[in-house]
Amino acid sequence: MRDVPVPQHSPSPRELDDIELIVSGALPGPLNAPGSPLTLALPDAVASAATVDGSVEIVDPEGLPLARVTWPAGEVTGLSSPAYGPFRRLYLTPEQTRTEYAGRTVVPVADALTTTEIDEIAALGPVLLLALVGHGTPSLSPVALLRATLLAADTLPDAAVVAVPLAAHDDPEADHALGVAVVAAYAGEDEVHALAADSDDYPDAIAAVIDRDQPAPAEQGLVVFFTGLSGSGKSTLARALMDRILEQGARTVTSLDGDVVRRNLSAGLTFSKEDRETNIRRIGWVAAEISRHGGLAVCSPIAPFDSTRQDVRRYVDDAGGAFFLVHVATPLEECERRDRKGLYAKARRGEIPEFTGISSPYEEPADADVRVDTTGRSIDDALDDVIEGLREAGYLDL
Numbered sequence: 001m002r003d004v005p006v007p008q009h010s011p012s013p014r015e016l017d018d019i020e021l022i023v024s025g026a027l028p029g030p031l032n033a034p035g036s037p038l039t040l041a042l043p044d045a046v047a048s049a050a051t052v053d054g055s056v057e058i059v060d061p062e063g064l065p066l067a068r069v070t071w072p073a074g075e076v077t078g079l080s081s082p083a084y085g086p087f088r089r090l091y092l093t094p095e096q097t098r099t100e101y102a103g104r105t106v107v108p109v110a111d112a113l114t115t116t117e118i119d120e121i122a123a124l125g126p127v128l129l130l131a132l133v134g135h136g137t138p139s140l141s142p143v144a145l146l147r148a149t150l151l152a153a154d155t156l157p158d159a160a161v162v163a164v165p166l167a168a169h170d171d172p173e174a175d176h177a178l179g180v181a182v183v184a185a186y187a188g189e190d191e192v193h194a195l196a197a198d199s200d201d202y203p204d205a206i207a208a209v210i211d212r213d214q215p216a217p218a219e220q221g222l223v224v225f226f227t228g229l230s231g232s233g234k235s236t237l238a239r240a241l242m243d244r245i246l247e248q249g250a251r252t253v254t255s256l257d258g259d260v261v262r263r264n265l266s267a268g269l270t271f272s273k274e275d276r277e278t279n280i281r282r283i284g285w286v287a288a289e290i291s292r293h294g295g296l297a298v299c300s301p302i303a304p305f306d307s308t309r310q311d312v313r314r315y316v317d318d319a320g321g322a323f324f325l326v327h328v329a330t331p332l333e334e335c336e337r338r339d340r341k342g343l344y345a346k347a348r349r350g351e352i353p354e355f356t357g358i359s360s361p362y363e364e365p366a367d368a369d370v371r372v373d374t375t376g377r378s379i380d381d382a383l384d385d386v387i388e389g390l391r392e393a394g395y396l397d398l
């Protein structure tokens with residue numbers, strides 16, 4: 001009997017796709033082989049436990065064990081088939097695909113098919129449309145690419161559709177090589193047909209799928225994220241922005257203010273680096289969910305660490321929302337001069353440990369959409385910079 005549980009880890013969507021393809025036999029393992037784009041990163045604590053145990057259990061976002069990965073060797077063994085996500089029934093292994101669809105011409109599909117391409121495919125006889133829907137591969141969301149590909153299949157004389165979670169790794173050469181290997185595994189002996197250069201003459205039904213999946217910036221979910229020192233003006237500007245949005249009446253808005261979140265969603269957290277990261281990831285997670293449904297969230301925590309802000313950007317991006325970062329760059333001297341809550345004085349006296357700007361770091365963002373120093377400016381004047389940035393990006397016209 002083991003006295004410690006096997007360490008578990010729920011990986012990123014890209015890593016999950018890679019693991020699924022290794023388990024299905026579409027790609028060779030192991031993970032983390034030198035020079036391989038198929039990598040798995042574990043948080044330090046999980047990596048230490050995995051090293052002691054010799055393996056880590058990979059679970060899906062809902063906790064279902066999918067695979068066991070030896071650690072640090074990276075050999076992958078499947079435990080169960082993924083059961084999540086729309087169109088799951090279309091995700092077959094190479095072996096299942098070859099058994100079910102042998103003899104068809106295989107056509108890899110990484111984007112919605114145009115009328116020209118559908119005509120090209122119609123001339124091939126019975127086909128298997130291999131929809132490459134891994135994280136970051138199609139410009140459409142995976143579910144929209146499958147919807148569009150099924151619509152195209154309906155108009156073809158004899159077409160089957162299989163989904164393949166072939167993820168992108170920010171390395172075009174490596175991704176091309178992975179794509180060739182995966183398509184070869186699914187095609188087996190059958191012919192592979194690469195589509196010729198495309199046009200953009202989509203059938204109406206497919207054009208509608210694309211439009212719904214890629215809303216114009218003004219219709220997209222939006223997260224406006226203010227970051228800056230305590231007293232820089234985040235809450236004041238966030239509140240003024242929300243008032244303007246509510247006055248205009250076109251959209252509803254959810255506020256995720258630093259102080260307010262710490263009294264409910266993040267009650268009990270301290271100001272240690274770890275707890276601040278947890279706090280910001282919670283805010284980011286909620287904001288991303290709001291943006292998933294086309295909503296608007298205005299966040300105003302200090303969020304002092306760049307890597308945590310990048311996590312939030314990724315959550316929002318993955319949810320299909322837009323992330324708009326405002327750096328309220330009021331200098332420390334001015335924030336301390338204002339000292340509205342008397343906290344800087346206490347921090348200087350050593351009564352508040354780990355106070356941002358005094359005894360805890362603030363990493364200035366290099367990726368802000370707007371940078372606003374409120375020193376010597378009225379609130380309306382400073383707010384104008386934010387509104388102008390949002391208007392220029394096409395997100396909000398206030």
Ligand SMILES: Nc1ncnc2c1ncn2[C@@H]1O[C@H](COP(=O)(O)OS(=O)(=O)O)[C@@H](OP(=O)(O)O)[C@H]1O
Binds near residue numbers: 229259301341353355
């Ligand atoms: N040690 C320490 N450092 C910084 N701030 C402190 C600290 N202790 C309490 N406060 C008060 O908490 C507010 C910041 O909370 P946040 O959740 O925005 O901070 S963080 O993003 O998790 O770093 C912050 O509010 P704002 O002034 O609105 O920024 C402070 O009032």
Ligand SMILES: Nc1ncnc2c1ncn2[C@@H]1O[C@H](COP(=O)(O)OP(=O)(O)O)[C@@H](O)[C@H]1O
Binds near residue numbers: 340378
């Ligand atoms: N142009 C300005 N924009 C925002 N706040 C300003 C400005 N000028 C002065 N202030 C004052 O600075 C303080 C900022 O506090 P607050 O908005 O709570 O900051 P934070 O949320 O970043 O801690 C408020 O007292 C506000 O009235």
